[in-house]
Amino acid sequence: MTLRSEQHPLQDPQAQRARLEAVAVAPFADAVARAGWTHGLTPRPPRVLQLNLGKRCNLHCRHCHVDAGPDREEVMSDEVVDAALRWIDRGAFATVDLTGGAPELHPRFREIIAHAAARGCHTIDRCNLTILRAARHTDLPAFFAEHGVEVVASLPHWRRPNTDRQRGDGVYDASIAALKALNAAGYGRGAPRAVLTLVHNPAGAFLPAGEAAMAREWKAGLMREHGVTFDRLIALNNLPVSRFLADLDARGDVDRYLGLLVDAFNPATLPGLMCRDTWSVGWDGTLYDCDFHQMLERPMATARPDLRHADLDALAARRVVLAQHCYGCTAGAGSSCGGALA
Amino acid sequence: MADYYKQAHLQDFGRIGEAGSKALADKFFAYYGAVFEDGALSEREKALIALAVAHAVQCPYCIDAYTDASLRRGADMDQITEAIHVATAIKGGAALVHGMQAIDAARAKGAL
Numbered sequence: 001m002t003l004r005s006e007q008h009p010l011q012d013p014q015a016q017r018a019r020l021e022a023v024a025v026a027p028f029a030d031a032v033a034r035a036g037w038t039h040g041l042t043p044r045p046p047r048v049l050q051l052n053l054g055k056r057c058n059l060h061c062r063h064c065h066v067d068a069g070p071d072r073e074e075v076m077s078d079e080v081v082d083a084a085l086r087w088i089d090r091g092a093f094a095t096v097d098l099t100g101g102a103p104e105l106h107p108r109f110r111e112i113i114a115h116a117a118a119r120g121c122h123t124i125d126r127c128n129l130t131i132l133r134a135a136r137h138t139d140l141p142a143f144f145a146e147h148g149v150e151v152v153a154s155l156p157h158w159r160r161p162n163t164d165r166q167r168g169d170g171v172y173d174a175s176i177a178a179l180k181a182l183n184a185a186g187y188g189r190g191a192p193r194a195v196l197t198l199v200h201n202p203a204g205a206f207l208p209a210g211e212a213a214m215a216r217e218w219k220a221g222l223m224r225e226h227g228v229t230f231d232r233l234i235a236l237n238n239l240p241v242s243r244f245l246a247d248l249d250a251r252g253d254v255d256r257y258l259g260l261l262v263d264a265f266n267p268a269t270l271p272g273l274m275c276r277d278t279w280s281v282g283w284d285g286t287l288y289d290c291d292f293h294q295m296l297e298r299p300m301a302t303a304r305p306d307l308r309h310a311d312l313d314a315l316a317a318r319r320v321v322l323a324q325h326c327y328g329c330t331a332g333a334g335s336s337c338g339g340a341l342a
Numbered sequence: 343m344a345d346y347y348k349q350a351h352l353q354d355f356g357r358i359g360e361a362g363s364k365a366l367a368d369k370f371f372a373y374y375g376a377v378f379e380d381g382a383l384s385e386r387e388k389a390l391i392a393l394a395v396a397h398a399v400q401c402p403y404c405i406d407a408y409t410d411a412s413l414r415r416g417a418d419m420d421q422i423t424e425a426i427h428v429a430t431a432i433k434g435g436a437a438l439v440h441g442m443q444a445i446d447a448a449r450a451k452g453a454l
Contacts (some may be wrong), residue, residue, distance in 0.1 A: 162418045202413065209414040210385045217384060217416065 002060055002069040003246055010246045011067060013297040020240060020324040023255050025262045029322040031330075035267035041320035043289075046312075047277040049093040050337070051076065051084055052294060053106035054283045059128055061167045063201060065241040065295055068101040080285040081108050083308045088116050092312070093279075097337065099126040099291065104137055117147040126337075127153045129178040130171055141185035148193035151182060152234075152337075155198050158218040158225075162203045179228045188230040196230045201238055205248060205257045207264060207332045208235035237261070237335035239328035241292050261327035269334030275320045278337075281307050289320045290329075291337075298323055352403045386415035393422065394429035 003011035010016050032041060055072035057064075088096060096116035103109055103125060116123050125144065132140050144151055155175055156166045163172040179196075182188060188196035198218065202208050215233035222228040238244050240257060248254045275289035287305040288294040299305035301318045329335050359367025378388050389411040396404030412422055448454045 157416070157418055159418055159420070161420055200416070203418070204413065206410055206413050208416070209411075210380070210416075213380050213384045213386065214416045217386060 002071055003067045003243060005069070005071050008246055010242070010249060013295065016241060016245055017296055017298075017323070019245065019249060019254060020258065023258045023324070025258055025324070025327075027322075028324055028326045031262070031265050031327070032270065032322060035270060037270060039319070041270065041273065041276060041322065043275075043316060043318060043320060044277040045316070046092060046279050048095045048097050048274070048279070048337075049084065049087060050097040050099060050278050050280045050291065051103075051112070052280065052282055052291060053098060053100050053103040053109065053112075055101045056105050057101040057128065058105070058131055058134060059102070059167055059171065061128075061243075062247065063166060063238055063244045065239055065244060065292060066101060067242045067295070072101065074283045075106060076281075076283045077285070078108070080281070080283070080307060081112065083285065084112065084281065085115050087307065087310075088119055088121060091119070093121060095122040095124065097124040097126065097278075102128055102131045104131045104140060110143060113143075113147050113149055117149070123147065123149045125149050125151055127151050128167075129153045129155065129175040132178040132181060133174045138181070141181045141187065144182075145185045145187070145194055150195040150197060151187060152197045152199060153179070153182075154201070155179075156201060156203060158221045166203060176226050176228065179222070179230070180226070183229055188228070190231065195232075198230050198233045199236060200233060201236045205238070205251075205253055205260070207237055207260065209332065211235045211333065235333075235335075237328050237331055239292050239325050239335075241295050241325055241328075258324065258327065261331040264331035265327060266330055266332060266334060269330045272334070273320075273329055274337055275326075275329075279307070279310075279315075287315075292325055292328070293321055293323070296323065296325065347402055349406075352407060355403070384415075386412065386417055389415050390417055390421060390425040394425040397426050397429040398433050 010019065029040065052066075054075035055066055055068045056070070056075060057066075057068035057072070058070060060069035087093065096112070098109065098112065100106070104127065113123050113125070131137050143149075153175075156163045160172040163175065164170070179188070182196055186194040188194075200208065200214065200218075208214070211233065214235060218233050219230065222230065240248055240254065240261075245254065248257050275293075278290060280288040280290050280294050282288060282294050285307045286294070287300045287302075287307055287310060288298065289300055293299070298321050300315065301321050302311075302314050304311070356371065359365075378385065378392075383391075389408055392404065393408035393412050396408050409422065412425075445454065
């Protein structure tokens with residue numbers, strides 16, 4: 001069930017922001033200032049164009065920060081996709097990163113990949129794996145290999161219990177089948193144009209630790225149990241947004257978890273935060289500093305935060321929007337779409 | 343028990359040297375930290391061993407700390423509960439194997 005379909009009060013981004021702001025901890029902006037960034041977080045030249053192609057998904061995972069699911073209808077329009085293609089043509093971005101929902105469900109998914117790859121962009125598909133076993137999508141591993149797409153695949157755990165508990169019964173088996181199909185297409189074997197990255201997030205309200213050791217264990221375990229290989233593992237912190245926030249709230253654990261993130265604030269994560277060089281584009285074309293801001297409807301701090309009307313100079317002069325959920329990206333070893341930061 | 347076991351003790355444990363014998367406490371924590379680093383055993387395996395021992399010695403502080411440590415390092419609930427059963431088997435086995443002494447004692451008295 002999505003929060004929207006159950007009419008949950010925390011489906012409303014404003015209600016989520018209010019819940020986080022009600023916790024008695026220092027504003028994130030103060031923590032950033034105390035770390036020496038007295039004028040806030042400045043952006044770097046844009047490097048990543050991250051397109052959230054929509055909220056439709058074949059799964060409805062317990063921790064989804066998008067509140068995605070089969071019942072969601074938000075899909076990026078042709079007008080916004082065309083604007084993205086024009087930005088790619090301008091050569092403004094080294095990386096084009098497709099996410100959702102399940103981005104593969106967008107009717108122009110393959111066109112965007114082919115367009116970006118033809119212009120020399122590094123392309124990323126943020127994949128839930130199970131979609132690769134669905135009708136009309138089983139040929140995607142070959143398509144990815146043809147265009148050198150990096151597959152960044154979410155898999156809560158290399159063993160079944162945590163994966164099915166978080167994502168639904170049967171997801172583990174479908175994920176393993178998808179990983180085998182990716183391996184058969186050349187993925188996960190060290191080839192630079194067939195990179196398979198797995199993404200782990202904790203099963204509950206705690207921070208992941210020991211990313212490197214975890215990667216070794218996952219590699220050994222997946223090889224031993226299934227003969228599956230992958231290139232690298234990244235561990236993400238759960239951010240208190242959307243369904244994970246609702247889960248915390250239902251257990252009366254929001255204050256403790258945000259306190260945990262605050263206590264683990266690590267200033268060394270600030271320089272590498274993805275929000276400094278990423279344009280996160282919502283399904284409706286709105287520009288955000290990151291996908292979490294997108295879900296909480298906090299657009300970029302500029303006059304017209306819209307991909308169709310974006311002004312590079314104006315965006316370079318902005319400050320990154322800071323909010324309480326940002327503590328999730330600066331806790332411990334840090335967290336980003338590329339994994340740990342420090 | 344609540345007067346003896348307080349959750350705040352766990353957070354404050356690292357400052358125990360402030361009350362006295364600081365040099366010894368510092369040496370203990372340096373050793374402690376080194377023990378749990380990745381080595382021939384992974385950090386996850388060590389956390390699970392610690393969790394099993396914590397149950398055997400029935401230390402609520404350690405149970406709290408090493409449940410968290412095990413989860414953070416990627417252990418799932420099957421692995422955590424198996425570790426606890428290992429501790430249970432050894433504690434139970436330790437009691438039962440002493441039954442051999444009782445048997446010897448009884449045999450010495452001609453009761454067997």
